[in-house]
Amino acid sequence: MTYETVWTIESIKDGFEKFREINGRYPTAFEIDDFALLPSSRQIQRRFGGLPNLRKKLGLSIENYTTGDIRSSTACRIGKVGKNCENIIFKLLRDKFDEKFVHIERPVNFDRKNRLDFYVFAKPNNFCVDVFNTDGGIRTFIGNMNTKERKYRNSTVNLNENLYFVYFGDKIDKDRVQLWLSRKTTRHPANWIILDVNEFKVEIERYCPYVVE
DNA sequence: TCACGGGAACTCACCGTTTC
DNA sequence: GAAACGGTGAGTTCCCGTGA
Numbered sequence: 528m529t530y531e532t533v534w535t536i537e538s539i540k541d542g543f544e545k546f547r548e549i550n551g552r553y554p555t556a557f558e559i560d561d562f563a564l565l566p567s568s569r570q571i572q573r574r575f576g577g578l579p580n581l582r583k584k585l586g587l588s589i590e591n592y593t594t595g596d597i598r599s600s601t602a603c604r605i606g607k608v609g610k611n612c613e614n615i616i617f618k619l620l621r622d623k624f625d626e627k628f629v630h631i632e633r634p635v636n637f638d639r640k641n642r643l644d645f646y647v648f649a650k651p652n653n654f655c656v657d658v659f660n661t662d663g664g665i666r667t668f669i670g671n672m673n674t675k676e677r678k679y680r681n682s683t684v685n686l687n688e689n690l691y692f693v694y695f696g697d698k699i700d701k702d703r704v705q706l707w708l709s710r711k712t713t714r715h716p717a718n719w720i721i722l723d724v725n726e727f728k729v730e731i732e733r734y735c736p737y738v739v740e
Numbered sequence: 741t742c743a744c745g746g747g748a749a750c751t752c753a754c755c756g757t758t759t760c
Numbered sequence: 761g762a763a764a765c766g767g768t769g770a771g772t773t774c775c776c777g778t779g780a
Contacts, residue, residue: 572752609746
């Protein structure tokens, strides 16, 4: 698409139908951005008052993905996938450091609102782990990281231990992550480390478990 | 029962690019 | 320079699962 293209309700509807022919459903905001036959979701927000409004104008069967049965099934899936990711990391930590030295859902600074997925007692230093899934790609990754950043920055006292953000999913381009980090207006503390699950497996080899006498 | 975390979807704000 | 548009970080909304 070039800048002189004038997007009409008809041309956008054609794009939506083309997407449905290929994928069997209508696109979400991110998918709209990635589909050549549609304008950006940002453009839709400006010209049509948001995606739900546009879907209404187009007469689509689904106007909003954030409510109703669609949202319910999505939330259900999120819960299961997230739990599965946590279980994988827990088994990894338990096998290396012993269950007694792996705290699950540990409150940050006694603040029950904010909890670490795992806090591990190890030598030479204890460390923290936050696990998340990124099946939605780099945008999901960035969105989740921003949410977690607010959570940990809002904690009353800074964590001194290394805090590992461990992500699942194979759609994340490492260079894209570095680009995002370099462009961020608010830099992460030096002890925040972002790794995929395989890198994390290597990383924990730097630590030694405590031994119960 | 209620509060909260988690992640997807979405909107907003800001800035840069392209075209005329 | 104005208008149209894209990219992206930040913030909000939504709903389920979980634990106090």
